Amino acid sequence: MHVPDGFISAPWSLATGVVAAGAVALALRGARRELDDRTAPLAGLVATFVFAGQMVNFPVAAGTSGHLLGGALAAVLVGPWTATLCLTVVLLVQALLFADGGLTALGTNVILMGVIGVWVGYAVFRLTARAMTAAATRHRPLVPLAAGVGAFVSVPAAAAGFALLFAVGGTAPIALSTLLSAMVGVHLAIGVGEAVITALVVGSVLAVRPDLVHGARGLLPTRTLVSHAEAVS
Amino acid sequence: MGAEHGHQLHVHGDSPLHRMAAHHKVLLVVGFVLLIVATPAGTFWPYAVHATLLIGAVALSRVPPAYLARRMVVEVPFVVFALWLPFVATGPRMEVAGLSLSEAGLVAAGGLLAKGTLGVLTALLLAATTDVRDLLEGLRRLRMxxxxxxxxxxxxxxxxxxxxxxxxxxxxxxxxxxxxxxxxxxxxxxxxxxxxxxxxxxxxxxxxxxxxxxxxxxxxxxx
Incomplete structure (x- = not known):
């Protein structure tokens, strides 16, 4: 999924870089709202978690394996602004220290995974969660399910984003429909894996620390803290 | 878990490239990769020049070439993509070993492979010769x-x-x-x-x- 150098022409690489820089500037402001003064250490650790999560491979059809993109997962767990920031830092570290994803393609990768992957995933998650809460009374299993749906849509959405970008700024003449169907087709399969893993991870975090799941705020029944101790003055 | 963490790709050493200031190195590397990306596909000599420059830099850095070669596997998924291009690209077609391939697709695939490979190698060289703390300091100086x-x-x-x-x-x-x-x-x-x-x-x-x-x-x- 990491676009290397040379896939997108130089002018379009610069253009995506400018757009990505703008998106990151917005994310920096938004993340401060989500995390206040804890932004730096928490976003750093969440970025590390996303990086580690991307190292986990899961088998996709026909012997190939995909790895987690983590955009939707991060958005549900820590909120979309922080997720964009975390994905950006992950991509930055991967490009600079691991040569994974081209340096000139950094803007492209940030737009595809950090913006499209995160925000499409998050939007679908919110919509699904809202539709489900309206239809059901038991809320708890809905959040992981909605997260899975968000993750499932986010992967082919990012792939479609790549296809569109390659059609306008790519370096090879190829019909958009061919590229779009191939990219989306392959990534639907990866999306299934992403969806299952995302749903299960969100479910397991909800079971242990439901307060940490940003996307579940307002969806889970609130539990009030009951204290039987005397107040100390 | 001590305090000193080199990252996995860093090759400890002493060479003009190791000593170069990180912000200069980052600028140089990004500029060089942009130059590679801007080189039109279908030509040969500019790529030969890029490759020669890069190989010279590798020799100067004294990073073992075998080490860099092993790390090149990160580009495999996109090699697959590049190989797939000639089969589906538009334009006039030609016969190669019984397969009908798009000429423009072949040229583009060659360009992608050359640019991708040179880009990965450049980034690997930057990672291998730059300490993380220097890199962070360099990025700060570059107004990140x-x-x-x-x-x-x-x-x-x-x-x-x-x-x-x-x-x-x-x-x-x-x-x-x-x-x-x-x-x-x-x-x-x-x-x-x-x-x-x-x-x-x-x-x-x-x-x-x-x-x-x-x-x-x-x-x-x-x-």
Whole structure:
């Protein structure tokens, strides 16, 4: 999924870089709202978690394996602004220290995974969660399910984003429909894996620390803290 | 888990490239890669010049070429994409060994492979010759937002810690009969990842408290 150098022409690489820089500037402001003064250490650790999560491979059809993109997962767990920031830092570290994803393609990768992957995933998650809460009374299993749906849509959405970008700024003449169907087709399969893993991870975090799941705020029944101790003055 | 963490790709050494200031190196590398990307496909000599320059730089850095070659595997998925192009690209077609291939697609695929490979090699060389702290300092000098540099610093600092945690979880899972290739074990994998998230997040909270208790003030109020 990491676009290397040379896939997108130089002018379009610069253009995506400018757009990505703008998106990151917005994310920096938004993340401060989500995390206040804890932004730096928490976003750093969440970025590390996303990086580690991307190292986990899961088998996709026909012997190939995909790895987690983590955009939707991060958005549900820590909120979309922080997720964009975390994905950006992950991509930055991967490009600079691991040569994974081209340096000139950094803007492209940030737009595809950090913006499209995160925000499409998050939007679908919110919509699904809202539709489900309206239809059901038991809320708890809905959040992981909605997260899975968000993750499932986010992967082919990012792939479609790549296809569109390659059609306008790519370096090879190829019909958009061919590229779009191939990219989306392959990534639907990866999306299934992403969806299952995302749903299960969100479910397991909800079971242990439901307060940490940003996307579940307002969806889970609130539990009030009951204290039987005397107040100390 | 000592204080000194080199990252995995860094090759300790002393050469003009190791000594060069990180912000100069980053600028040079980005400029060079942009130049590679801007080179039109279908020509040969500019790529030969780029490759010669790059090989000269590798020789100068005294990073073992075999080491760099092994790390080139990161580009495999896109080699597959490039090989697929000639079959589906538009334009006049030609016969090669009984296969009908698009001429423009072949040229483009060659260009992609050349640019991708040179780009990966350049980035690998930067990673191999630059210490993380120097890199962060260099990015700060290049006016990357301070908050972003700080987050990146935390990520790099805890990369090995969280990576080690994941590795130990994997060993524990494998020794209990976990099969990473089976989708039936996805729930186990997901619970491990969930635990990893909770641990990472709680570590972040502890780090933040430790920082605050030592007088750390958040970005907004600084300067």
């Amino acid at each position: 937002p301070a908050a972003l540099v700080e987050i990146m610093g935390f990520m790099v600092r805890y990369l090995d810690v969280v990576g080690g945690e994941l590795r130990r979880m994997r060993v524990a899972l494998l020794s209990r009969g976990f099969d990473p290739r089976s989708p039936r074990h996805w729930p186990v994998l997901a619970r491990a990842l969930g635990a990893l998230f909770v641990r990472s997040y709680e570590r972040g909270e502890r780090v933040h408290l430790a920082m605050v208790s030592r007088g750390y003030r958040p970005q907004a109020s600084r300067r």
